[in-house]
Amino acid sequence: MRIALLGFGSVGQGIARAILAKDLDIIVTGLADSRSGTIDAGGIDLLAALARKGDGGPCGNPGVSPADVVAKAEYDVLVEVTPTNVETAEPALGHIRAALQRHKHVVTSNKGPIALAYPELRELAEANGVLLKYEATVCGAIPLIHAMQEGLAGNTISRLYGVFNGTCNYILTRMAEDALTYEQALAEARELGYAEADPTYDVEGIDAAIKLVILANTILDMHTTLDDVERTGITLLTPDALQLAEDLDCTIRLIGEIIPGAGVLRVSPRIVPKVHPLVVEGTLNAVTVEADLAGDLTFIGKGAGSTETASAVIGDLLYIRDRHVQGS
Amino acid sequence: MKLEMKDQPGQLVAALKPISAVGGNIIAVIHQRETSTATETLDVQIVLELPEGRLPNLLELLRAQGVSVVRIGEERLLYECTLIMIGHLMHTDLSDTVDQIDRTGSAEVTELSLVMPAIDAPSSARITIRSTTRAEMKRAIRILYAVAEQKNLLIIEPLEDA
Known part of the structure; x- marks a missing residue:
């Protein structure tokens, strides 16, 4: 199977390393980062591209743009793993549209296009007889979307809730463990690379809210936008509040919750008993799904990381290959 | 009984x-x-x-x-819910906050633990509300949210209902 890879940061490099390390029968015929691109129908030398990137250089030729790769490379699947833009979803949205119009399948880890334009993109994919997969947009390595679309097909989901943001979970874990202030725990998260220089997107619950919108719109048949999510972040939490929860054998976690029947979509800090399966440590994610036939299921795993997110992308790629790509 | x-x-x-x-x-x-x-x-x-x-x-x-x-052992207030509040609780008249719930007659604040750190820093409190019915509990929590919005307080609810 031939793929074009847009985005050569943490996730893109994770995918390249997995392809190199494992016999996945995947050839990369197009590759682009924000500054450069390269096209090679015979297969790009990923080891060399990783080495160039490791030296701080571009992955390809500055004269080749991501749009060129989408339009000109010969591939079966476009793998779009550039950073999320919550406002416009661009430039990823345009690239995904262009690939679907070329009758190419698309796999993405980018939340923007899926949260903002899923109905349109799905229609476009169907009209062109190809698939659009996005497992990596929600909870990294946890195959939550696949589980809900395939494994739980036929179930009615009455409630879905959990820890959708590893950065916040790390900060809250540290505040509870060592009575750190929010600022101290955030500084520590930054030092370890768990939080961005501008952590707003994570700590204000925006990242978790986007994931709820994706699940609501693509699986639970709701029609929501980011503005529909009632959202409270963790920036005002105090070590005292965590201690007051601790006194009851509880702790505080940032919980995203969807109750489809009641139209509830909310992200807020909640008091949770410490023995609850959703109380996971560090940067882990955990999601509980309440299904009518299956009962309650809880998924726990790594919500971010290069290899972990690559796992979700590769799962989607092999799903497409096994069902739809002919002659590869 | x-x-x-x-x-x-x-x-x-x-x-x-x-x-x-x-x-x-x-x-x-x-x-x-x-x-x-x-x-x-x-x-x-x-x-x-x-x-x-x-x-x-x-x-x-x-x-x-x-x-x-x-x-016959009578227990009037069957439902219990414990929440945490963060903000300038004393400066925004904590007893008024409690009063607004007690005034409903069907729900009341039965426990309050307050931690006050340095002056001017926000304080944290754990508040337990008991009510006669589930609907009354929801109403009491709605009142608490309305008060919190006026007084710029953060309310942390439990994951599960009362």
Whole structure:
């Protein structure tokens, strides 16, 4: 199977390393980062591209743009793993549209296009007889979307809730463990690379809210936008509040919750008993799904990381290959 | 309530029937047969919810069935919910915050733990509310949110309902 890879940061490099390390029968015929691109129908030398990137250089030729790769490379699947833009979803949205119009399948880890334009993109994919997969947009390595679309097909989901943001979970874990202030725990998260220089997107619950919108719109048949999510972040939490929860054998976690029947979509800090399966440590994610036939299921795993997110992308790629790509 | 009745077939049903007749809701029936009791009676404990003012009516119906009520333990506020508040709790008149819930008559603040750090830093409090019904609890929490919005407080709810 031939793929074009847009985005050569943490996730893109994770995918390249997995392809190199494992016999996945995947050839990369197009590759682009924000500054450069390269096209090679015979297969790009990923080891060399990783080495160039490791030296701080571009992955390809500055004269080749991501749009060129989408339009000109010969591939079966476009793998779009550039950073999320919550406002416009661009430039990823345009690239995904262009690939679907070329009758190419698309796999993405980018939340923007899926949260903002899923109905349109799905229609476009169907009209062109190809698939659009996005497992990596929600909870990294946890195959939550696949589980809900395939494994739980036929179930009615009455409630879905959990820890959708590893950065916040790390900060809250540290505040509870060592009575750190929010600022101290955030500084520590930054030092370890768990939080961005501008952590707003994570700590204000925006990242978790986007994931709820994706699940609501693509699986639970709701029609929501980011503005529909009632959202409270963790920036005002105090070590005292965590201690007051601790006194009851509880702790505080940032919980995203969807109750489809009641139209509830909310992200807020909640008091949770410490023995609850959703109380996971560090940067882990955990999601509980309440299904009518299956009962309650809880998924726990790594919500971010290069290899972990690559796992979700590769799962989607092999799903497409096994069902739809002919002659590869 | 704890009831004493004749140890005969049909007696338990006879004791339960009047409860639904007065609009009550049975939550649990605890029935332990103690072989050592010399008398030919049976002790049964029933946990139930009753609409306001229906208790005398129920007692009368039970007596008519030959069931004697040994003990009634009344617990008016059945539902409990503990939340955490963060903000300038004292400066924004904490007793007024509590009053607004107590004033409903059907829900009240039964416990409050307050931690006050340095002056001017936001304080944190754990607040326990009890109410007669689930609907009243929801109403009390709505009131708390309205107050929190006015006073710029953060409310942290439990994951599960009362």
